[in-house]
Amino acid sequence: MKLDLMSDVPIYRQIGDGIRGEILCGRYRPGDRIPPVRELALALRINPNTVARAYRELQESGVLESRPGGGNFVAAAAEGELEERRAAALRVELARLFERTDRLGITRERVRNAVNHWPEQPEEARK
Amino acid sequence: MKLDLMSDVPIYRQIGDGIRGEILCGRYRPGDRIPPVRELALALRINPNTVARAYRELQESGVLESRPGGGNFVAAAAEGELEERRAAALRVELARLFERTDRLGITRERVRNAVNHWPEQPEEARK
Amino acid sequence: MKLDLMSDVPIYRQIGDGIRGEILCGRYRPGDRIPPVRELALALRINPNTVARAYRELQESGVLESRPGGGNFVAAAAEGELEERRAAALRVELARLFERTDRLGITRERVRNAVNHWPEQPEEARK
Amino acid sequence: MKLDLMSDVPIYRQIGDGIRGEILCGRYRPGDRIPPVRELALALRINPNTVARAYRELQESGVLESRPGGGNFVAAAAEGELEERRAAALRVELARLFERTDRLGITRERVRNAVNHWPEQPEEARK
DNA sequence: GTGGTCTAGACCACG
């Protein structure tokens, strides 16, 4: 996972978004155990409290389940729920996109055109 | 202009973005006078300091010019510069979009598809 | 508000429950400003972080809204929503009660009897 | 016995409460032998240490007795003691109930009403 | 070793 310490988005949320992403794209699966707080903190070279906070918010969102003394686990999700979350996330992103382009006076036709000509995947299949 | 006091985006930036947007989409034109600080603050029911800060940053960005006599005016922009800013803003938005969908495991094909089927202008020309 | 530092229920949750309670029973009303983090921390003689954590969880639950630099406010709730929350809270409590008495082999008749003969209000109307 | 691994109540206490409950409601009687640590741990799919800890605390409370030959047995209890424990447990539960409903601004009249109209035994005699 | 909680103190952006 990559962090941008200079970003205005807080570290704990970058971690949370990162883990959500890794679940949505299938790298973590329901029931998987995720790295212990201290371990991830060490790897990212940040304070364990910050990681713990990210995990805690994921628990409150129902994404993770923690067993004190046992670790944190990806919550079981009904089959198809992941797909549903992905679709929801996509809708949110597009709503945001169009809301902003509208305000900038960029026609939707032009947005579509730009999207359709955007360069393809960054190749490397991802580790 | 609409503000979201509960957003994590600071109010002063919402104001700045709003004015930039109104310039880019042509509602404010170079040389136009924009509302005085106190007036806008009253209309938005926020602290005048916040409006003043937004205006100040727009001045520092060269978007606004304050004239000695008083009042803030939209700075003159080279012909084509607005267009260039729009294009730049669009690139930024799309880069963000794809960066996030990539992380969520949503294929670009699917994003294109969703964009192409997004409903047209939902509202009339806007008040 | 009263805290029990020796309780096994964490302080931050005691604070959260306390504030939820004061909203539900009408002592705080939607739109009210609640005490600043530092002030409440000082009054309760605990660390401001602990209060902040309680407030943060209440925000995430939609009970509070915070305006950085401005304070924390009781979120606007649809009229009747408070009543609905009270009813829900009562259901939860009773479900818990009967679940436990069932397991202890105490008949419901006996529980009803004990409830109906429980002493009345602790008199003093509460400040 | 049912466990909620995600509960904030520690597992060892869930086990202890479960066994106490089964004694109070008569499913285990004084002198009965309860399942060996390993067997119960296997059945519940948890760490044997956790079961052992629960048993140990029950021994310390005088609820269980371990006999040299091996095995844990329900301690003999003075006649009427079970009944006394039940009554005490009920008082504790009701005190908790009213303490919480008071804080939520729910009148005792209303609580009584809800208790008196709570549905009867929802399940059959239980497996 | 694991997560959970709390304290202490610092810095920042906002209003």
Place this chain on the structure above:
DNA sequence: GTGGTCTAGACCACA
């Protein structure tokens, strides 16, 4: 002054 974030370090209960 306000809330938000992060660090550092401590202690506890659980498995």
